[in-house]
Amino acid sequence: MNPPEGRCGTPPATGSPDRLDKATLKVHLPNGGFNVVKFGDAIDVKGIITLVTSRLATGQRAYQHLYAMRLHHPPTGEVYWLHQDTTMYQVQEKYERKHPHSEWRYELRVRYLPQNLTDLYEKDRVTFYYYYDQVRNDYLCADHAALDQDVAVQLCCLEIRYFFKDMPQIALDKKSNLEYLEREIGLHKFLPRAVLDGMKPKALRKLIQQHFKKVAALSELECMFKFFELLRAHYRFDQERFRCDLGSGWSIPVELVIGPDLGISYMTHRATSPTRMAEFDRIQAIQTLVSDCEVHRKAMVQLRVAGTTETLTITCPSLEVAESLADLIDGYCRLVTQSTTSLWNRKDAHPPKYRQQQQHGVGSRQASGGSGSPETTAAQTGTMLSEDYAEIVDEEGDYSTPATRDYELVRNQVELAEIIGEGQFGDVHKGTFKGRDNQVIPVAVKTCKADADLATAEKFLEEAYIMQQFDHPHIIKLIGVCSESPIWIVMELARLGEMRAYLQSNKHRLDLATLLQYTFQLSTALSYLESKKFVHRDIAARNVLVSAHNCVKLADFGLSRWVEDQSYYKASKGKLPIKWMSPESINFRRFTTASDVWMFGVCMWEILMLGVKPFRGVKNNDVIGKIESGERLALPQNCPPRLYSLMSQCWAYEPSKRPSFKEIREVLNEILMEERHQQQETMRRENRRVQAMSWGSTGSDDPPPPKPARFPIFGAADSTSLASLTGTLSGGGSINNATPAPTTYIVAQNPEVLVQLLRENESRGISPSVYTTPASAFNTLAVDFEKNISASPPSATVATPAPLTSAPSQPSPAVTATP
Incomplete structure (x- = not known):
């Protein structure tokens, strides 16, 4: 098998085992996620659907047959439904001729719907939640210019309640929560763009707060069913409609309506309700045909219905529409009859001339080195068994093998x-x-x-x-x-x-x-x-x-x-x-x-x-x-x-x-x-304290290390203290051997206050050296200076008379004088 174009290098020689390398397919999910599938040409669409759905959650899907694969080309808006029996080789041959592989978007969707959604929820919740995401996403992406704004806000509140089920009932009453929801998550995830553009933000917020109170007490399941019920009245997401003609010769233009509760029905332009034509369980065979006329080429779907002698013929505007209609009816027939066998006979879908043109195109590709038929490829490479199985790589990585x-x-x-x-x-x-x-x-x-x-x-x-x-x-x-x-x-x-x-x-x-x-x-x-x-x-x-x-x-x-x-x-x-x-x-x-x-x-x-x-x-x-x-x-x-x-x-x-x-x-x-620095400082102080205690308690005759001599500043000390210091130095004794005098302090808020305090002490005949008792709240008082001292602040803290030490009662910028 030659590798698909644009994804591999030069193909290896014929018969090489490397020719079995798999192509990669990204399958998109309605919640914005995707699965990456590695596949061989011989695998069919049904096989890929089975593998992707098995990865949605553990266990088998009870409603596996509701799923279908849709091929979407966003640049042009083209949409094609892929029948479950179509092989990936056939898909590539047919659609990658029109557009490159990278432009196509493969989408897994729930297309064939059961009549009772409650039954779907009870038997297959994974599919039920998947279908809810799909309906919600389709609603947000569709053009709803005529949708009532009040209904849209009700749907918005139901979605908010569903997605944020643990949020308190009064959460949106808080303005900041609503602003957060709008700013960080975005209201576009809950409201169609047409509604957002058509309402003023302030009015929209107020309406959301009003309606949210009505649904705040609903459970997750109640929100979902209420959402379906409210939306169905304005947007028939459970039906598909086709503009076509009944008959092949003299035909009647109608709108064909197909859904779980209508079967195969039609509406004329004057009718107000659909007319039922056939039930799904009465369909015995389906066939698509293309006319041989080059000028007026028509595509038709023929249905053989039990109990009637003539086939029901539906003429469609194109072969693509006819195939989509046939796939839809075939899927519903399988769902209703609980069968896995298709009723659609696709062998003679094209007239001989059309098939010859297709075969000529394939032959040209083979001649130029393109892919041949699956049978030819199998003959070249031996068994195709390994190509019948696909490998899915989860969007977050396949954790079991490659990552570890x-x-x-x-x-x-x-x-x-x-x-x-x-x-x-x-x-x-x-x-x-x-x-x-x-x-x-x-x-x-x-x-x-x-x-x-x-x-x-x-x-x-x-x-x-x-x-x-x-x-x-x-x-x-x-x-x-x-x-x-x-x-x-x-x-x-x-x-x-x-x-x-x-x-x-x-x-x-x-x-x-x-x-x-x-x-x-x-x-x-x-x-x-x-x-x-x-x-x-x-x-x-x-x-x-x-x-x-x-x-x-x-x-x-x-x-x-x-x-x-x-x-x-x-x-x-x-x-x-x-x-x-x-x-x-x-x-x-x-x-x-x-x-x-x-x-x-x-x-x-x-x-x-x-x-x-x-x-x-x-x-x-x-x-x-x-x-x-x-x-x-x-x-x-x-x-x-x-x-x-x-x-x-x-x-x-x-x-x-x-x-x-x-x-x-x-x-x-x-x-x-900072904490480590404080720890170190505390440890230093503690070490000094321990050393001081050890000097006083060992009983040793060695004196403790002397404190350094302190000299007065600003000439603030009185004559008595200076004479005392001079006498000590001139007495011939070493300052280290002298008995240390008590170190005393007078603390003031600024130099001017300090000078005033010293003058008062000198006038009273008190030397700073007599202040020997530590200051405390019990031996300090505040003193107001005379008003004629303009350089001083209104008050300062001074000590009571000797022998107490003067100090401020609380820390503040100060100038310290030492005798």
């Missing part, structure tokens, strides 16, 4: 020991890994239960796929995986275990500097993730591991996701850590780096609280109410004010007002440096 291949370990290299924890998928063991040169490394091994299905196993391996992309000293490193059942993820061992438990068991020996060091180390890891455009989504003390007393590492990447710039990750159903989550994550399931910042603020609070969980005693459902009302976690004991200020910034209601992890890292580094 370089990390595959031989199982006998890993030896399990005792269980040290329990994860979502199985137990976590302590163990050893024998690496190169028989070096034994202690490891932690996450295990997946042996009876896990394929989807669970792939979800389990997601964490390994994410971890292998990181290399940071404060992020747990992946060592490897054993991808065969039972699946193991082997990672480095943090010997001191989970941080929350470590904080609680070591609370008496953990000082503030160590706790700040933990927060700083985590901020470096999260700043690294921020640069890699990853959101962690589960930042909490329980997901941090302690490698050493001075080293912590971020772990548990099971919820992590990669997000592009200016985008976000919207979580699907599942348990989430509500008490750690930001308001937009709780209300709208919206996860960004800003929501990670909020969670890190909570994690810092946990660390400073030594492992206490946030919002203790508060139910999960009540957390968002407290946050909405402005309540935040309280200031932890011994928490530096600057650190709590940083936490509060992380808890800003508006995501745009929160700091980035780079900014957080820088601030935490400064706080840590």
Whole structure:
């Protein structure tokens, strides 16, 4: 088989096994996602549909036969429905002649509808939710110029309630929530563009708030059925209509209407309701024909109906319309009769001249090196069995094989020991890994239960796929995986275990500097993730591991996701850590780096609280109410004010007002440096105090080191003190051997006040040297100076008469005089 044009290089020689390389097909889903399928030419459309639907969720789809494949060319608006028995070779031959492969969009859709949607919900919820997404997307993309604005807002509120089912009923009463919804998510995801352009923003917000109150109490399922009911009255999404003629000669122009409750019906231009022609279960055969006339070429669909002698002929404006109509009727017939066999006979769809032209085109392609028929290709390459199977690569990566291949370990290299924890998928063991040169490394091994299905196993391996992309000293490193059942993820061992438990068991020996060091180390890891455009989504003390007393590492990447710039990750159903989550994550399931910042603020609070969980005693459902009302976690004991200020910034209601992890890292580094400096100063003072105590208590005759001589400044000392100092020096004795005089201070607010105090003391005949008692609140008083002293402030603090030491009662800028 030659490779499809434009996707492979020079084809290998005939008969080479490399000729079986598969082409790639991107299948789009209505929710904006897609699946990438690798296929061979011989696989049919039905096979691709089966494979894609099997990846929507685990298990088989009970309503598998509702799905169809649509081929859409966005530049021109062309749309073709691909019959389930058409091979991909036939699709390429027919449609890639018209437009290049890269311009075509393959879409998986629910086309054949059951009469009862409640039955569909009960038996196949995956398909029901898929169909809801499809109807909603079609409604938003269609032109609804005549749609009543009030109805559109009601539908908008139903969708908001459905998508944000955990949001409090009064959430949109808060103006900031509605503005956030409009700014960060966009009302275009809930309202058609025509409605948004036709309404003033203020009036639209007010109408949304009014209508949301009416649907706020509805459940998810009630919202969906109400949405279907309300939309159906204005937009018949459950019907398809075709303008065609009944008969082949003298024909009657009609609008054919096909749907689950109408069967095959038609409407004339004067009719007000459809007229039923046939039921799906009465159709025995379907055939499409093309006339042989070059000038008036017609395409017809012929239906053989049980109980009638003549075939029902429907003339269509083109062969494409005829094929679409035939595929629709055939699909409904299979659905109603619970059959997998097609009633559409497509062998003689084209007249001989038309088939000769097609064959001539194929022959030309073969002559020029193009693809031949599947049978010819099979003869050239041997068996086609391997081409009958398709491989799907999930949009987030196939985690089971290609992503972790370089990390595959031989199982006998890993030896399990005792269980040290329990994860979502199985137990976590302590163990050893024998690496190169028989070096034994202690490891932690996450295990997946042996009876896990394929989807669970792939979800389990997601964490390994994410971890292998990181290399940071404060992020747990992946060592490897054993991808065969039972699946193991082997990672480095943090010997001191989970941080929350470590904080609680070591609370008496953990000082503030160590706790700040933990927060700083985590901020470096999260700043690294921020640069890699990853959101962690589960930042909490329980997901941090302690490698050493001075080293912590971020772990548990099971919820992590990669997000592009200016985008976000919207979580699907599942348990989430509500008490750690930001308001937009709780209300709208919206996860960004800003929501990670909020969670890190909570994690810092946990660390400073030594492992206490946030919002203790508060139910999960009540957390968002407290946050909405402005309540935040309280200031932890011994928490530096600057650190709590940083936490509060992380808890800003508006995501745009929160700091980035780079900014957080820088601030935490400064706080840590300040705390370490204070620790060193405290230690120096304590050492001096201990030394002083040791000198006085050892009983040694050696005197303590003398204090340096202090000389007066500003000539402020009186004559008595100067004479005393002079007498000491002139007496011939060394200043080091003299008995040290008491050091005394007079403290004032400025030099002028100090001069005034000294003058008063001198006039009273009191020397500063007689102030020997420490100042306190009991021996100080405030004195008002006389008004004629203009240079002095209105008051100052002075001491009572000797022998007390003068000092201010509270710290302020001062000039100090020493005798």
